Amino acid sequence: MIIGDRLRALREEKKLSQGDIEKRTGLLRCYVSRVENGHTVPAIETLEKMARALEVPLYQLFYDGEEPPVLPNLPKRKSSDADAWGSFGKEARYLNKLRRLIGKSDDDDRKLLLHMAQKMAHR
Numbered sequence: 001m002i003i004g005d006r007l008r009a010l011r012e013e014k015k016l017s018q019g020d021i022e023k024r025t026g027l028l029r030c031y032v033s034r035v036e037n038g039h040t041v042p043a044i045e046t047l048e049k050m051a052r053a054l055e056v057p058l059y060q061l062f063y064d065g066e067e068p069p070v071l072p073n074l075p076k077r078k079s080s081d082a083d084a085w086g087s088f089g090k091e092a093r094y095l096n097k098l099r100r101l102i103g104k105s106d107d108d109d110r111k112l113l114l115h116m117a118q119k120m121a122h123r
Contacts, residue, residue: 003047006061008036010054024053 011021018036022029027049034040035050042050051058063069086095102110 002038003042003061004036004038007050007054010056010060011036014054016054021050021053025049 011018018029018032021027021032025032025046027046031040032050035042035046047061048058051061057068059068086092102113105113
């Protein structure tokens with residue numbers, strides 16, 4: 001599914017013109033046209049504006065069914081603890097630096113670091 005086709009179908013279903021979408025979103029009509037014709041990929045913020053203008057929930061831009069899709073049963077996220085290590089101060093700066101350096105390292109180095117951390121955690 002191409003997002004532009006879906007946006008056009010929803011717009012035409014609601015009997016709205018590209019000019020109507022322009023007025024409701026503040027986006028230029030030529031931009032709306034470029035999105036609908038697949039020449040431009042809109043940002044998520046733009047899709048949110050278009051969903052509001054079309055008076056549909058955002059998921060309907062990506063999903064064909066009438067009802068919202070069934071969500072998988074994902075484990076609950078643990079709430080962030082303000083006292084968690086690396087949440088503030090010197091520890092937070094150290095953790096940020098570590099994240100940047102690991103992000104720059106190659107896969108073999110990351111695997112080695114993970115292996116070492118697992119060995120240390122088992123002790």
